[in-house]
């Protein structure tokens with residue numbers, strides 16, 4: 357069989373995305389063929405397209421979708437044809453109607469979670485889980501800064517952090533985005549220019565325990581300056597560009613700070629991590645109020661990328677086959 361797909365043959369702006377037809381191989385051992393019902397859009401898709409992260413060319417972007425299993429290969433027992441599933445995976449290829457992929461990424465969806473809801477929140481909720489609970493190990497009462505707080509990741513971070521009893525300080529580029537972060541549980545709202553002074557003020561001069569920052573280059577210095585002595589910067593993305601070469605001594609100079617640059621795939625690397633993380637995400641799901649923001653037909657993937665990269669979106673965007 358074949359599928360419609362969105363592909364890029366060279367890296368560049370959204371204009372390099374083009375619609376093509378590609379063969380879908382039957383699932384081999386350990387693989388499954390999934391027909392997509394909703395495709396989750398993530399900032400990483402733009403990194404693959406622009407070349408910020410390497411991808412083998414030609415490349416079909418996309419690392420997350422929800423759909424129905426059509427066929428499974430030898431040795432696959434945890435999902436079967438007809439099952440509704442969601443997945444994130446380390447190899448791009450989700451911007452299409454149907455694909456074959458390693459079945460180990462597939463997780464069966466309960467009836468209570470719809471396809472669009474699943475595709476809008478799965479990768480980002482799993483990321484939020486590991487960032488909050490296993491990477492930063494946030495404690496009740498911690499003062500935590502979240503930048504890009506009305507984005508796909510940002511809203512989930514606000515909800516999860518509020519749920520575990522942290523004081524959430526949300527940073528956004530507009531009051532409208534701030535209002536969305538507040539509705540997601542943020543206690544204090546700031547613009548980027550207010551960092552670090554307002555964070556210090558809100559924490560009685562001490563500074564935040566943790567900063568979660570997916571903006572990267574543009575906020576790195578302000579994020580470090582917002583921390584308390586021995587505080588932790590979790591730099592988990594590069595929406596404004598990669599953080600450049602860093603003088604290690606800066607961490608000493610600014611108060612014996614800690615920093616880490618974690619990725620989802622290192623925290624969901626073993627079957628044990630995967631089972632633990634996904635179970636925790638399902639337990640928290642009812643509290644996360646996951647909902648799709650903008651929906652685009654699959655054919656309009658380029659417009660979706662333009663909107664995401666120009667900060668025009670809030671929450672999670674979807675491509676619909």
Ligand code: NDP
Nearest residue numbers: 398399504507508509528529570593594595596619620667
């Ligand atoms: P978002 O929906 O958060 O969109 C990006 C947001 O970043 C924008 O809405 C904007 O919010 C903010 N931003 C600040 N500066 C810029 C800029 N120069 N260009 C574009 N946006 C900018 O995207 P996602 O939720 O998909 O991803 C958020 C971050 O999380 C990304 O950096 C992504 O790479 C990272 N991520 C990391 C993972 C990991 O494993 N490490 C896994 C998943 C996501 P505002 O206007 O309020 O500033």
